[in-house]
Each structure stands twice: as C-alpha cells, then as structure tokens.
Amino acid sequence: MSRIPGLKTRRNAELGLLAFAMVIVAVFGATVEANKYESLQSSFWVPAALLSILFLGLHIVVRIVAPYADPVLLPTVALINGIGVAFLRRIDIADAINDKLPPPGIFSGTGGRQLAWTLISLILAAGLLLVVRDHKNISKYAYTLGLTGIVLMMIPAVLPASLSEVNGAKLWIKIGGFSIQPGEFAKIMLVTFFAYYLVRKREVLSLASKRFLGVDFPRGRDLGPVITVWLFSLLVLVFEKDLGTALLYFGLFVVTLYVATERSSWLIIGLLLFFGGVYVAYLLGASVGGPFANFYDRADVWLNPFDDDQYNRVGGSFQLVQGLLGLGTGGLFGTGPGAGSPLFVPEVRNDFIFAGLGEEIGLFGLSALLVCYLLIVVRGMRAAIGVRDSFGKLVAGGLSFTLGLQVFVILGGITGLIPLTGQTTPFLSSGGSSLMANWLLVAMLMRISNAARGPATSGGGIGGVERPAGPKKAPTQLHGAMTEVIKP
C-alpha cells in the first residue's frame, strides 16, 4: 500500500502518544515500588520498557501495512493495557510481601503472565493487519465465522458446571489448569456475521413495513432473525447465568440491525423484548426458581447490597460491597499506586480490577481511564462513519459499540448501576482470552479506519456485499417482496 502525497498518515503522532502512554505506565510502576519497598528496585523500568518494545513492534507493522489507521487507537489501548500489567504486578508484589517473599520476577505472577499474553495478543493483532489487507475480504468467511461464533458461545452453556463455571457464571471452558472465555471471541465473529447478513437483508428489513403510531414496524415474517437472537440471548441469560453476556449479544445485534436499516423501530422492539424478557426472568426467579433463581438472586443483591442478609449470604453482596468500599476509600484522588489495599477487594485481578484501581488512582484516575475507553469507542465509530462500504460500517460500528457496551456492563456492575455480571474489563483484567480478543477487535478497527482515512480504493465490490453499481430499484417495489431477496 503506497502512500499518497497530501494525505496525512499521522504515524508520528501515534509514536508520540505511545511514548507518552509508556511514560505513564513507567511512572505508575515506579510509584508502586516506591510505596511498597520504600525505595525503587533496580529493575523498576523493565516492565514498561518491555511493553514499549512490544507496542513499538505493532506500531512498525501499522506503519507498513495500515499507514492511514487512526493514530489514537493504538496508544490509548496501549495505555490501558500497560496500566493493567502494572496493576497486576502491583498485586503480585503485595502478595509477595504478605508471604514474606522477595519481589516477584518480571515474568512471574499474574503481571508476568499478562505481559506474555500482551505479547501474544500483539502478534495476533499484527497478524490480522498483515493477513487482512482489506476488511471486505472477511465477508467471504461470514457464515463460517457466524457458525463458529454461535458454537463458541454455546459450549459453556452445554458443559457441566465443573468445567465451565466461575463465580456463578458459566462463561468458561476449563481444561486442566487452562481456561478460556470463548464468548470473548464469539462476539467479534458474531458482529462480522451480523454485518454480512444485514448488508444483504437491509433493504427488506428497512423498507417492507407497516406504519403504526407514527413508527414504521417490520412485517411479522421479517421479525424471525430478531426473535431468534432474542431467544438465544435469553437462553444465555438462563443457562450461562449471566445477564451481561445476554445484554452484550442482544445489544450488538439490535444495534447493527438499527444501523443497517436506519429504522428506530428495531431499537424500540429490541429494548422492549430484552427488558420484558429480563423482567419475566426476574419474576420467574422469584416464583418458580429453578434455572431462573440465579438471576433473581443477582438482581436481589443488586437491589439491596448493604442488607445484612444479602451481605452474609454465600454468593451474596459481599464482593460488590467490598468493591464499593474500596472505591469509596479511594475518594477523589486515591491513595496513590501501591499505597492502597486492593487485596481486600475480591476478584481484584478479574471482575473487580476497576474497583481495585479506583482505590489507588481515585475518581480522577478512573475518569481518565473512562475517557480512554470512550476515545477508543468514538474513534471506532468515526472509522465506521468514514469508511465507504456498508459491511465496513457495520463491522466497525458493531465492534465499537460492543466494546463500549462491555465496558458499561462490567463497570456498571461493579459500581452497582446494574446487576453485576462476570464480564472482563477490556485490556485491564488478567486473562488471555479477553486480551487477545480485544486486541483483535482493535486491529480490525485499525484496519477499517485505515480504509476510512486512506485514499479510496478502486472497485468497491470485493466480497460481493456492496450494493450493485447499477441504478437503484424503486423502494416501493420491495413492498410485498419475498423475505429472501437474492442480490447479485
């Protein structure tokens, strides 16, 4: 891909921002050691330096194969990822001090493992950028990806709890000492599949409609796919015992549907269906119990976390309350990295990492982190708006929205805004699945932003999902059309 004079690549801006991000990570690590050991260890700079080398590697790949990619995405994600590694290392240090052990090595503990996962994730991201030179090519594998996504999403629900359940949510595949969260990958595959499917169906779904109360509603037979996905997400809710995942899958589908059809009626239908379903599940949990009981319990914990019975109950509000108390202890400015007691927050390496961080970096630090997430989402949306093909728009829009929604679901959960669910915090939580999947997601956004910001490529029809170049059919002809409209 050769550069065109006059179009700015902004790669040097990316490099500058990346350097800035790594300085923040290094300062975070240094502060932790100063607080924990009363003096800096001689190797305090090593984790930040290693991360810098890794991100620099990806930066170079981007320079070569995606020169016009959005320059903000990589440094922002690198900052969050770096803070994640540094914070996990900070917890390892606290553990080592508790056990009266010497400082943990650079590659030991969860921090070290996270560093290794970062390396693997960056290789995957670079690989995706290298292999997928044009995002439209992916649409060729849409059905394969869709099927794989559904299977991945279903596996934990089917597996026995001993192989799939962590903290009451069945979202895992645990084999030996190794565990992966297939849903993290499934969501990317499903977005891609939905995007492909909707590009092909958008005209039917958007035009064949009935008007009711001033809103255009789709025909009954066209509701099929939405109903299917809705039922699917409710099954996930009941059998994987996880509201967040259900909300995530259903949310990403409804939003891609809305974006594809430009019909707000889909949003209305989707919201009503989802919250109606959740409310019915809650009522069933209260009266029938059985598979719905878990969700009812969680909703109960959410409604009355400080209730004594909830607090003392096994599987009650203990985790949520300790997270909130950790956040509250941090206050506006936090205790400073290394000066708090994040070990009192349960699951502080995974679900509650944001609460653990909140004690040490305070409201100001968390707000900055929140802005970083928002930047990623906004830049992804901008790529979606800028890119010229419908498939790219839907993929970029869907992925950005999914990422944003996931951040909302987990942060909303630990701050008590919505019922707590077992989602990972993207780029922060320890764990390979989440990190790899989210880096792939970002690589995809960078690939699409490269197409959006770069020079127009010739021949928009790659992948067979572009609209035909010929004259458009008059919309009225689609009224009463068959559901399956085969487009060339």
Place this chain on the structure above:
Amino acid sequence: MNAPLRKSGVVLLVLFGLIFANLNWIQAYKADEYRTDWRNARVIVAQYERPRGIIEAAGGVALAENTATDDSLKYLRVYPEGEMYGPVLGYKPVNMSAVGIESAENDFLSGESDKLFADRLSDMFTGNETNGGNVVLSLKPKAQEVAWKQMTKNERGATKGAAVAIDPRTGAIQALVSMPSFDPNALVSHDTKAAAAAYQKLNKDEDQPMLNRAVANNLPPGSVFKVIVSAAALEAGYSPSSEIEAGSVYREGGATIRNSEEEVCTGSQVTLKEALTRSCNTGYARLGVELGADKVKAAAKAFGFEDDTLKVGDLESGAGLTVAASRTGDIANQDGSTDTAALAQSSLGQRDVRITPLQGAMIAATVANGGARRQPYLVQQLLGPDRRTLYTAEPKTLNNAVSSKVADGLKEMMVSVVENGTGTKAQISGMTVGGKTGTAQNAEGADPHGWFVGFAFNDKGEAVSAVCVMLENVPGGSASSEAARIAGLIMKAAAQ
C-alpha cells in the same frame, strides 16, 4: 447509515455518562461513609491492630478473650466456654455483623467509646494504641453452668428451651441459657469463608440455634399466666382465702374448660390460694371472666406485657439484647366487645397469650421484690484497659406492678404451689421457694411446652433469685414438673 452510527455513539456517551455520574456518587459523595463502614476490610484490619476488650462473668471468669496470631489480623477472638454463653455474648466476626453483647458494647470493647477518651488522649502522647475496655457481666458462672447442664441433659429429652435467672432485688441476670445453642468460635474464624459457611449452616438449621429463646421468642405460657390473673383479682379486692367458683367443667361462649386432671377442683367452691396451688382451670377461667378483660390486660401490662422497647444489656446506654414483647392478645370480638370464650381461655395462658422466658422470670422477680419491677440487665461493670472501674450498674425500677400487699398475697399463694401443689419439684432445702407451673398446648398433635416461674428466699428472708425455665414440646407428660426441678437447681446455684 451514518446517522444511526452517530446516534449509537450518543447512546454509548450517555451510558458512559451514567458510569461517570455513579463514580462521582461513590467516590465523592459516599466516600467518607464507605471509608469508615464497618464492613470495610481496611477498617476491620485496623480494629485487629489492638486487642479487643475482654468480656467476663462475675468473679473474673473470662468469656471472650483474644489470642495473638501471625496473620494480618493480629488477634483472634476466643470464647472459651463455647455454646454455653453463645446466645448472651453473641460474636464479633471478621466481616459479618456482630450480635449479642459483642455488638451492644462494641464501641467500648473496641476502644472507641467516649468513656475511654482519657485513655486515648494519654495514649496519643505515649504513642501506644488504646486497647479496648473490658465488660463484666452480671452472669454467675455457677448458675449458668447448672442451667446449661440441666437444660441440655433434661430428663424428658426436650431439645429446645430456655432458662433465665434474675436477682429480684436488682434485676441483674444471673443465668441466661437458650437451647440448642451455637459455638461462636466457628463464626469468628479469620478464614472468612469457613465463618460464612458456619453461619449458613446455623442459619439453615431447623432448630434455629441462633434464636435466643430466652428473650427473642414468645410462646403460650399456659397456667403460668394464672399469676397475672391472680394479681388482677387481688388488686380488685380478692384475698388468697376468697372463695371462687370452680367445678369440673365450665362452658363459656363456645369454649369448654376442663381441669387437667379429673380429681382437681371437683367442688363447686375453692379458695383462690387452693385454686393456684392445684392449678384449677375452671376456677381461673371463671375468675378471668368475672374480672373482665380490661382488668386482666391491665395487670398484664403492669407486669410488662406489650412492651416493645425493652432491651437487656447495659442500663446506662440502653443497648443490649432485644426482648420480644409478651402479649395477651385482643380478647375481643370484631365489634370490640369482650370475647368471653377467648377471655376464659386466655386466663389459662392459652389462646393468644404469649410470653418470653425473660418475662416469666421478671414476673416471679417482681412478686419476690414486693411488686417493684426492676429493669433486667447483663452489664454489671465496665473497666478501662487498665481495669479501672468506669461504670457500675445502678439498679433501675421500671414501675410498681402491684402494691406490696398484693405482692405478699401472690407470694403466699406461689409458695403454696411449691410446698403443697404442682411445683413441689422446685423445693430447695433451707430456702423458701414459690412459683407456678405451666403446661401449654401449642399446636394440634404437638407435645406441650413445660414452664416453671419461681423465686427463692434464703433463711434471712432475702429474695436471692427468680427464675423461669421453659422446655419446648416436651414428650411424655409432666412437662412442667421437669421445668420445676431444673428451676430449683438453678436458684440454688444462683443463691450461692
């Protein structure tokens, strides 16, 4: 497609805005509250930086103390007597709520009470941590031991029950036992998961070992309530020798009252004293109806029925174990007139009449103390970390339930019960003992509850102890005589 993309972006912006607003709520508005919340593990660890005060029984027997550990919580709470004192002491777990005296005196035990201000001030200059203050309970270890052993090894095989002994002169609780009980040690383990599991197990146990049956549970008292009806009668001008109507059967408003045994009160007339001695049902049902619901209710209220506010613990701060109110029930028809059938049954302590064992002991104590009702208490003294006395309980009178003349009459009648009547098992050699038995029907086909309330005077004529023993669902009959036997032994131990 760009417009919906922009709108989706706005949706996310709003969602992030919600998170941001919520973070402000938690980290700015609620920050101070959360920072100092008792559940905050940071607060908890700070609490364990210094030893918590010791709780001890009369005579310096330690009931709750500490051992040093080598984990991050530096002191482990230990309850050397285990189950025996569980319902009184409660427990102070690492991350669950404290209950019992551990909760009521938490500020003092943890060293945060205003009473320890001077200690904190001086410790500020010396740089020491202020240790917690010590709590001395009024419980007499001997009496508590006897009560616990006799209750748990009762001869009728009852598995649930409670016993309370009070010093009638002061209101000091001498013994307080609830059966089945729990071992607080399991709940204060520093292994919080094990502690939570122990709590769950106790919480799910059908016998409710964590329910303090002595104060928190009210049950039909049966004939024990006849003491209250007698008090109402004496206040209304009857004397122990007044003749009242009895007979073998009494029908009133649809209720049929019979005596517990055929040979009791067969004559048509019997003295009040004889009626109580033999626990004559027909006599008391007629007497109750004769007096009217208002007088019976008024007498009950004077003895502390319907009091929802009583706590037994620290007389000064008012904190302590919450006592369930004892009730007479409405005894009224829907139009507000007296339901005479209900009144007849209520006069025998059945229908809707409910008392706690503590209330039973307080009735006996009030009679023994000449009608002056003392407020019961558990906390005898508060000692500073250096064992300087900072507080000693000053007995408080709640009210005069009956005149001393009425009290004397009741005493005479109750002594007759133990000397010649249904309560002979409670006799103690060398002491004058009075009391009243009760056998309470409670549910269709269930074994009755056995009750005994009573008091003991020593050879100097001092009221040394008043007691209530309650055994739930006693199989095989004679429920109340076993209660009387245990009551006698408890009073004997308490008098020493």
